Amino acid sequence: MNIEDFDFDLPEELIAQTPLKERTASRLLVFNRQTKQTEHRHFSDIKDYLKKGDCLVLNDTRVLPARLYGIKQDTGAKIEVLLLHQEEQDTWEVLTKPARKVKLGTELIFGDGKLKATCKGMKEHGGRVMEFSYDGIFYEVLDELGEMPLPPYIKEQLPEKERYQTVYAKEEGSAAAPTAGLHFTNELLAEINEMGVTIAFITLHVGLGTFRPVSVDDIDEHKMHSEFYHMSQETADTLNQVKADGGRIISVGTTSTRTLETIARDNDTFVESSGWTDIFIYPPYEFKAIDGLITNFHLPKSTLIMLVSALADRDSMLKAYNEAVKEKYRFFSFGDAMLIL
Structure with missing residues (x-):
C-alpha cells in the first residue's frame, strides 16, 4: 500500500x-x-x-522528564540532552543538540552541578552515550531538572x-x-x-x-x-x-x-x-x-x-x-x- x-x-x-x-x-x-x-x-x-x-x-x-538543558564544562556552550534509553546503571543513550559540539570526553553540567555527564560513546545515527554522575537518586534529580519531552507538534509549555x-x-x-x-x-x-x-x-x-x-x-x-x-x-x-x-x-x-x-x-x-x-x-x-x-x-x-x-x-x-x-x-x-x- x-x-x-x-x-x-x-x-x-x-x-x-x-x-x-x-x-x-x-x-x-x-x-x-x-x-x-x-x-x-x-x-x-x-x-x-x-x-x-x-x-x-x-x-x-x-x-521520564527526559529533556535536560546544560552547558559544556570547558566553554559554557548551551547543550540540550534528550534521554532515549538506559544502557547500564548510570549510562544512557541520548540525543544532543547541537550534536557537533558533543564529542568523546565532552563533559556537561546541569542544574549548577547537581547532575554531570561525560560522553563515553558515539552512535551511528548521531546519538551519544553519556555517563551521568550525581548525589542521591537519579530519578529524583531528573524529576527536579528535567522537562517532559512533548511531541514536536505541541508548541505550548506544559505547566x-x-x-x-x-x-x-x-x-x-x-x-x-x-x-x-x-x-x-x-x-x-x-x-x-x-x-x-x-x-x-x-x-x-x-x-x-x-x-x-x-x-x-x-x-x-x-x-x-x-x-x-x-x-x-x-x-x-x-x-x-x-x-x-x-x-x-x-x-x-x-x-x-x-x-x-x-x-x-x-x-x-x-x-x-x-x-x-x-x-x-x-x-x-x-x-x-x-x-x-x-x-x-x-x-x-x-x-x-x-x-x-x-x-x-x-x-x-x-x-x-x-x-x-x-x-x-x-x-x-x-x-x-x-x-x-
Missing part, C-alpha cells in the same frame, strides 16, 4: 496544544465495525460500551508535569505518554471495575520513534522502531481466562495493542514475556489478541492511522476521521478519544 492511501486533510488548529482541565471531559467518537456507524459521545460515557466479563488493558509506563502522565503510570522508562490512557481517572476506573470489567496492566516504554514520519512511499518498506515491553504472569493468566470465558479484550492505546499482538503472534496465547517489539500493524492484518480499541486521533500518514485502519477498514476509518475533522474533534496527544468495537 502507498503512504498516500492514509492521508486526510487535518487543519493545524485541530491538533490540541493543551490538555483539558478534566480528564474525562474529552469527546468520544464510537465506531461500530459491524454496522460502520459512528456515535458522538463524551469519554465519561465509555461505561455504556463495556460489559461484565470484558477486560481493559492499560499500559502502566511512566514518562503541570503529571498531566502528561496517566493516573496509573508506574514503570519509569517512556519518552512519551501512552496518551489514550490520559482520559481515565481513578474514579472512572473504579466504576468500570465495579461493573465486572477486569482491569489488567502491561508495560511498553514508548520511544521517540513513535513520532518519526514514514519516509517511504511503499509502507511495506517501512521499518518500525523497537520498544521494550513486559507482561506479567498475572496479566497473562487474566487475559487467557477472559478469552476462555468469551469476554472481550479492549486495548487502551496503540502501545497496549502492539504489546498484546506481539505476544499473541509469537506464542498463540498470552504468556509472561519481556522483550523488544518492532511490530508494524497495517492493512491487511489479522488481529489475534484484541477485540476493541480505545485510542486518540492520529496524524495523517502515520503508522498509528495505519494501525486503526487495520482494525476497522481503511475507507471506513478515513470516513470516520473526516467526520471527526468536520465536527472539530481535538487531535493527537492531548486530544479527544475514539472507541472502535
Whole structure:
C-alpha cells in the first residue's frame, strides 16, 4: 500500500496544544465495525460500551522528564540532552543538540552541578552515550531538572508535569505518554471495575520513534522502531481466562495493542514475556489478541492511522476521521478519544 492511501486533510488548529482541565471531559467518537456507524459521545460515557466479563488493558509506563538543558564544562556552550534509553546503571543513550559540539570526553553540567555527564560513546545515527554522575537518586534529580519531552507538534509549555502522565503510570522508562490512557481517572476506573470489567496492566516504554514520519512511499518498506515491553504472569493468566470465558479484550492505546499482538503472534496465547517489539500493524492484518480499541486521533500518514485502519477498514476509518475533522474533534496527544468495537 502507498503512504498516500492514509492521508486526510487535518487543519493545524485541530491538533490540541493543551490538555483539558478534566480528564474525562474529552469527546468520544464510537465506531461500530459491524454496522460502520459512528456515535458522538463524551469519554465519561465509555461505561455504556463495556460489559461484565470484558477486560481493559492499560499500559502502566511512566514518562521520564527526559529533556535536560546544560552547558559544556570547558566553554559554557548551551547543550540540550534528550534521554532515549538506559544502557547500564548510570549510562544512557541520548540525543544532543547541537550534536557537533558533543564529542568523546565532552563533559556537561546541569542544574549548577547537581547532575554531570561525560560522553563515553558515539552512535551511528548521531546519538551519544553519556555517563551521568550525581548525589542521591537519579530519578529524583531528573524529576527536579528535567522537562517532559512533548511531541514536536505541541508548541505550548506544559505547566503541570503529571498531566502528561496517566493516573496509573508506574514503570519509569517512556519518552512519551501512552496518551489514550490520559482520559481515565481513578474514579472512572473504579466504576468500570465495579461493573465486572477486569482491569489488567502491561508495560511498553514508548520511544521517540513513535513520532518519526514514514519516509517511504511503499509502507511495506517501512521499518518500525523497537520498544521494550513486559507482561506479567498475572496479566497473562487474566487475559487467557477472559478469552476462555468469551469476554472481550479492549486495548487502551496503540502501545497496549502492539504489546498484546506481539505476544499473541509469537506464542498463540498470552504468556509472561519481556522483550523488544518492532511490530508494524497495517492493512491487511489479522488481529489475534484484541477485540476493541480505545485510542486518540492520529496524524495523517502515520503508522498509528495505519494501525486503526487495520482494525476497522481503511475507507471506513478515513470516513470516520473526516467526520471527526468536520465536527472539530481535538487531535493527537492531548486530544479527544475514539472507541472502535
